[in-house]
Amino acid sequence: MNCADAGRLLNAYADGELNLESALPIEAHLETCARCRASLEGLTALRGALSAACDYRPAPERLRARVLGGLAREAAPRAPAPAWPARLLVALPGLLALLITGWLVVTEPWKQTAPQAAARSHVVYHMASSEHAGAALRTLKNLLDAAPQMKVVVVAHNNGIDFLRRGAKDETGHAFAATLREFRARGVEFRVCTNTLTRRRIDTADIVPEAVLVPSGIAEISRLQSQLGYVYLRI
Amino acid sequence: MPNTPPTDRERFVTLMLPHLDAAYGLARWLTRNDELAEDAVQEACLRAFRFFGSFRGDAPRPWLLRIVRNACYELAERERSTRQSDTFNESKHDAEAAAPGAVLVLPVNPEAALIARAERDQVRACLDALPADYREVIVLRELQGCTYKEIAMIAGLPIGTVMSRLARARRLLQARISETMRQEDTGT
Numbered sequence: 001m002n003c004a005d006a007g008r009l010l011n012a013y014a015d016g017e018l019n020l021e022s023a024l025p026i027e028a029h030l031e032t033c034a035r036c037r038a039s040l041e042g043l044t045a046l047r048g049a050l051s052a053a054c055d056y057r058p059a060p061e062r063l064r065a066r067v068l069g070g071l072a073r074e075a076a077p078r079a080p081a082p083a084w085p086a087r088l089l090v091a092l093p094g095l096l097a098l099l100i101t102g103w104l105v106v107t108e109p110w111k112q113t114a115p116q117a118a119a120r121s122h123v124v125y126h127m128a129s130s131e132h133a134g135a136a137l138r139t140l141k142n143l144l145d146a147a148p149q150m151k152v153v154v155v156a157h158n159n160g161i162d163f164l165r166r167g168a169k170d171e172t173g174h175a176f177a178a179t180l181r182e183f184r185a186r187g188v189e190f191r192v193c194t195n196t197l198t199r200r201r202i203d204t205a206d207i208v209p210e211a212v213l214v215p216s217g218i219a220e221i222s223r224l225q226s227q228l229g230y231v232y233l234r235i
Numbered sequence: 236m237p238n239t240p241p242t243d244r245e246r247f248v249t250l251m252l253p254h255l256d257a258a259y260g261l262a263r264w265l266t267r268n269d270e271l272a273e274d275a276v277q278e279a280c281l282r283a284f285r286f287f288g289s290f291r292g293d294a295p296r297p298w299l300l301r302i303v304r305n306a307c308y309e310l311a312e313r314e315r316s317t318r319q320s321d322t323f324n325e326s327k328h329d330a331e332a333a334a335p336g337a338v339l340v341l342p343v344n345p346e347a348a349l350i351a352r353a354e355r356d357q358v359r360a361c362l363d364a365l366p367a368d369y370r371e372v373i374v375l376r377e378l379q380g381c382t383y384k385e386i387a388m389i390a391g392l393p394i395g396t397v398m399s400r401l402a403r404a405r406r407l408l409q410a411r412i413s414e415t416m417r418q419e420d421t422g423t
Contacts, residue, residue: 053358059259
């Protein structure tokens, strides 16, 4: 494979869109070609920058309420209309109760602060070691199965980055690659500490394309927790 | 009440409302205006509900996002007079005018380091300034985590176009961020 062929497929490769058969020749080419490795690094850097710059922002509660209200109005004409005013009178107390319940459910007035609301659906996984990465990913899978809408960011530093290196295998000798792709498809983000890479002299091209780089893993975890209300988990 | 079959509305709420965050995220990036984004999502959800009968698939998210996307462009079109946004069309056309086979193999990338230390605001501003059809594929891929197939479905593009447009969009964005960083370095 030459640079032109590799270049044409590099984005798809970085996005994990290639099957093994197409990915292998690119990996072989990347081994030998510094120029294409640099392009891949550029892509990884861009993805890292985007992922760090553009935080997930949940829809405001008022939008949810607006949509539910709109749907109710939209659906209303299809409901059987009350035949005469007396029937309306009979229905009134029930309707009132329904409205109040609806208001309570939609606005949840007892939940006052926004960070708490955000915290319910955002989790940051801290990986400081890869020794039990297999087990950690299994718990992550359970978490996502139980709460598919949960936004999960995995931040890896120190030895925790090892399971995100190319060709990494779990305790039983299975490659992590397929699992990582599956997690990416479910919206999980993997962020790798650049300080760790520098300190351990690991080439960025050695990190799987499913992960993106952030300047500091610890700073990233603090930021997610303090500014964006993420819940912290360490396995 | 508990034993009645779910109404259309209940089914819609169960299937589609979990994707409200994704819808809002996409709308914010496409309209670049939080208020407009809310209007677009509201409009799209009602429209989706009206067409809910035609939803057959097992993929509610791309189905809804496609409707959100179209609603965003329609709303943005209506607002166009106040938010004229295609300042960067020129650079876009330059990128598209480049030889199609050669676009991806460009000068080696010493830009990775430059991009890695860009501030969040700078990255966001550069993404904001991309032409809409480039911004769209990047947002769908990087921020919504969509597969190429899903992007093709949402944006109504052939999958090959998704691939080449994403490559061009990233290249343009890389160039814009590096340019911003260089300007900062030289103090201009």
